[in-house]
């Protein structure tokens with residue numbers, strides 16, 4: 001007789017769900033005879049602009065490309081100084097460099113892990129020409145206040161909303177507040193396609209330039225040149241890149257967009273469930289909630305304080321040993337060897353350095369179950385409690 005052994009399934013850090021309807025839509029495009037940029041991208045751009053409340057949306061290959069293209073579309077002088085947070089994805093810093101500019105990194109607020117007016121003022125040096133504001137984890141950054149601190153008009157701000165699809169600042173959805181807003185459809189994001197990005201803006205010139213820049217700087221609607229009856233002629237009018245979105249990506253995105261509001265509500269419920277589950281665990285600080293507006297809950301980032309009794313790295317190892325997979329967002333960019341050349345002498349990143357020792361991103365996605373969250377919280381509580389007991393009464397049964 002076979003023995004039924006109950007084992008716990010691993011809880012991955014991310015789980016990408018491409019729904020059955022989205023798969024059908026992608027198959028329909030693949031069978032259509034046209035798979036790259038085309039009518040699906042145009043339709044997705046229209047639906048997306050409406051969802052975020054912006055006048056224009058431009059589909060691109062990734063959020064990284066969206067940031068580079070947006071900065072190019074601001075038409076800054078080459079070598080302009082562009083301020084951004086040291087706690088962001090490295091691709092956002094590369095985008096500034098690839099757009100021909102110099103990244104100026106700012107330290108963060110110890111609570112929100114985003115720059116605040118003070119850290120921006122401290123990083124300004126001889127001033128900056130533009131700024132990339134990241135809504136870290138989906139927590140809305142006060143874009144207007146930060147622009148004022150950087151002494152910039154909103155038209156010189158690009159928002160990195162890779163985490164912020166669904167975030168509101170007050171009652172307003174992120175998407176049309178600054179010059180351009182950049183979204184990601186990477187596999188782990190709130191609206192997963194696999195890869196892809198979107199620029200949204202109310203500025204018709206930024207939209208039209210972005211359309212040209214995403215496809216080698218070729219004159220507008222270059223993708224139409226293979227359509228029946230279209231002309232094969234084109235002009236190269238800008239220093240563009242190859243970063244267009246495909247119709248296969250757009251077909252998936254359009255279908256997923258219909259579910260986004262309910263996925264976002266689920267993320268809110270799951271974040272509240274984590275908050276409750278962790279509220280009893282000594283030395284674990286759950287992520288802050290915004291004073292007003294909606295959090296998109298892309299990430300659920302806890303801080304591991306000394307009172308927990310176990311370091312951040314040991315907590316991650318112990319959770320991994322139990323099949324619970326975590327991540328860290330992000331290694332501060334001033335610590336990255338390539339970016340060190342851009343750091344001004346005497347720069348202060350003490351809040352980011354301190355936070356980096358403590359942060360852990362727990363598993364978080366709309367298909368996560370409350371039972372899985374209970375398991376993660378129980379495991380964290382047990383690891384902390386066990387360590388506090390073992391530091392007074394050593395035991396050979398220590399788990400890691």
Ligand SMILES: Cc1ncc(COP(=O)(O)O)c(C=O)c1O
Nearest residue numbers: 062063064089091092162184186
């Ligand atoms: C804050 C932030 N910005 C930009 C990006 C880049 O997004 P993409 O992978 O779509 O280029 C990411 C990706 O993880 C991110 O987390």
